[in-house]
Amino acid sequence: METPMRRxxxxxxxxxxxxxxxxRCRVCRLALRDEEGPYLxxxxxxxxxxxxxxxxxxxxxxxxxxxxxxxxxxLVAFELDTDHRLVVADRPCSFGFDYACLxxxxxxxxxxxxxxxxxxxxxxxxxxxxxxxSFTQQQADAVAVIRLRVERMTGxxxxx
Numbered sequence: 001m002e003t004p005m006r007r008x009x010x011x012x013x014x015x016x017x018x019x020x021x022x023x024r025c026r027v028c029r030l031a032l033r034d035e036e037g038p039y040l041x042x043x044x045x046x047x048x049x050x051x052x053x054x055x056x057x058x059x060x061x062x063x064x065x066x067x068x069x070x071x072x073x074x075l076v077a078f079e080l081d082t083d084h085r086l087v088v089a090d091r092p093c094s095f096g097f098d099y100a101c102l103x104x105x106x107x108x109x110x111x112x113x114x115x116x117x118x119x120x121x122x123x124x125x126x127x128x129x130x131x132x133x134s135f136t137q138q139q140a141d142a143v144a145v146i147r148l149r150v151e152r153m154t155g156x157x158x159x160x
Contacts, residue, residue: 012100012155015052021100021155022047024082026128028056030108030148031077034069041066045080046123054150057111057120059143067110067144074107076148097158104153111145120145 012018028045031038043058056078060066070076080102087096111117117140125133 012102012157015049015054018102018153018155019049019054021082021102021157022054022080023127024100025080025102026082027080028058029079030058030066031079032066032069032108033073034065035072036065039065039069044124044128046120046125046127048123054153056106056148056150057123058146058148059121059124060146062142062144066146070108070110070146074109075105076108077103077105078148078150079103100155100157102153102155104150106148106150106152108146108148111147114140116147117141117145120147 012021026044027042029040029042031040033039043060046057048055048057081099083098083100085098087098089095111120114137118135118137121135121140121143122133125131
C-alpha cells in the first residue's frame, strides 16, 4: 500500500505529470542491496512506456557489483530529480530549494534479446542528447543493458 505523502499539496499524482518530470531528468539513482549492504549508483537512463507501464533502461559494464546485486536481489528502488533552483531569502531559515522528483520501486533484470538491447541503447541516447542513434548488435554486445520494470512510483514538485 502506498504511504500518503506528508505534503499532499506537493504530490504529482498523474502518470502524465510524472512523465513530464521524467523527460527533464538525466540521471537516475538506482538503489540496490547485496552481501556488502545497501548500494546506490547514479546512472544515465532511457525509458519507454506502454499505457501507464514505465520501463527504465540503463547500460553497464558486463560485470561488477551492480550486476551481482541485481542477480542476487532484483527488487530495487530508484530516484530521479530535476529543476533545481535555490530560493534566496533575507534570513537563513527562509531559504529554500525548488525541485521536482520521482521515486519508486521495481524489478531489474538483464536484457538478453539483441534487438531490445539496441532499442534500449537508442532510448538512452535520446534521453541524454535528444538525438536519434542506432546501434549494431556488435555495439550492444559490448555492454550489459538493464531493464527496470517500474512497479510503484510517486512524484513530488517542491516549489515556492
